[in-house]
Amino acid sequence: MISKWFSERLPVSGVQIAELTNEPVPNHLKRWWFCLGGTPAYLFVVQIITGILLAFYYQPAPGTAYESIRTITHEVSYGWYIRSVHKWAATLMIAAVILHQMRIYFTGAYRKPREINWMVGMCLLLCTLTIGFTGYSLVFEQLSYWGATVAANICDTVPYVGVFVKRLLLAGDSYNEQTLPRFFIMHAAVLPAVMIGLLVVHIGILRLQGITEFRFEDEPDDKPPTFNFFPDHFYTELIIGLVLMILLSVLATLLPVDLGPKADPLTTPEVIKPEWWFYVSFRWLKLFSGTFAVLSSGFIVFVMFAWPFIDGLIRKHTRYTEASVWIGIVGVFLLVGLTVWEALVAH
Numbered sequence: 001m002i003s004k005w006f007s008e009r010l011p012v013s014g015v016q017i018a019e020l021t022n023e024p025v026p027n028h029l030k031r032w033w034f035c036l037g038g039t040p041a042y043l044f045v046v047q048i049i050t051g052i053l054l055a056f057y058y059q060p061a062p063g064t065a066y067e068s069i070r071t072i073t074h075e076v077s078y079g080w081y082i083r084s085v086h087k088w089a090a091t092l093m094i095a096a097v098i099l100h101q102m103r104i105y106f107t108g109a110y111r112k113p114r115e116i117n118w119m120v121g122m123c124l125l126l127c128t129l130t131i132g133f134t135g136y137s138l139v140f141e142q143l144s145y146w147g148a149t150v151a152a153n154i155c156d157t158v159p160y161v162g163v164f165v166k167r168l169l170l171a172g173d174s175y176n177e178q179t180l181p182r183f184f185i186m187h188a189a190v191l192p193a194v195m196i197g198l199l200v201v202h203i204g205i206l207r208l209q210g211i212t213e214f215r216f217e218d219e220p221d222d223k224p225p226t227f228n229f230f231p232d233h234f235y236t237e238l239i240i241g242l243v244l245m246i247l248l249s250v251l252a253t254l255l256p257v258d259l260g261p262k263a264d265p266l267t268t269p270e271v272i273k274p275e276w277w278f279y280v281s282f283r284w285l286k287l288f289s290g291t292f293a294v295l296s297s298g299f300i301v302f303v304m305f306a307w308p309f310i311d312g313l314i315r316k317h318t319r320y321t322e323a324s325v326w327i328g329i330v331g332v333f334l335l336v337g338l339t340v341w342e343a344l345v346a347h
Helices: 002-009 014-021 038-055 065-074 079-106 115-137 142-156 162-170 179-209 229-254 276-287 290-317 323-344
Strands: 024-026 226-228
Touching: 038 079, 038 179, 038 229, 065 079, 079 115, 079 229, 079 276, 079 323, 115 142, 115 179, 115 276, 115 290, 142 162, 142 290, 162 179, 276 290, 276 323, 290 323
Parallel strands: none
Antiparallel strands: 024 226
16 A cells, blocks of 8 residues: 555656666776775765764854854764864865876776866865864864965965955964964865765766776686676665674774863964875975975866876876876875875874
8 A cells, every 4th residue: 555655756766776876887997996986975974964963062252162062072972073073074085085086097997078077076085175174173172273374375375256255264364363263164064065965966967978988807807897786785775884884883992082282372382284195385485485385286287187187188298198106106196105204204
């Protein structure tokens, strides 16, 4: 009776649903490192759930933010655990997005006709980093306060638009009473909404174009090139999700998030250090003058966005068809080297 009631109002059969969801998946997705696209999506859901729970107690104002975080960490039941899961999920999400973008790059999955989706992926990467920055700034610790101040001053060095970007970020010419509420709105509403929109576009293009197929030398020629999404690939994603749940719980329990000194606008800390995902930019700014470092960083980001077209020109007009691989290897060494350098250097 229930199934008949639903079928009269929703004339969709089980066979139609199966055909819609059970799209053939290329065999290379049986290897978990090719499934990194689903990992940040899962972690994003964890971020949303834990973020909503934290928002019940967080008060985004300079006079109340730090104390509300202290209450969450030390007084609310399992508040320390939820906050730690939120922080570690953010860390793993950023790492997963970076690794996923690197995998796309080194396998050439950005090439024609997938240039647009590569640029959407770059937007997702920048959006993820910005969410990490705004979330870090909400704690109102010494390092987060001065980190936001330094970031705003860096924006101010950009010609023509720097002053506008700084005012947009801080809601004024300097850190004020409206800065934290602005960070909170960006972190909890604006950026997640933008990211959801980008994800819809990203997945929509992926469904229209299909997933790039790769065949490996160890695969027999008579092996079918695809397998069913359900249940085979669904089980792979489910296992990855369960492993991430265990990992997040272990990290949150063994390495809970601490609470540093409260922000003091009158006392500049001896060491101002951002989260690890900005170590590269921080070290780059120390190596070169402010304006050149900022403009060169912007140029690098532009090149990353335009890389599918640059790679196409290289492949078309030179004999170095796989130059992108060697350029990528150099880029990865620079990223890792600058990150490690900034992490280990004495301040």
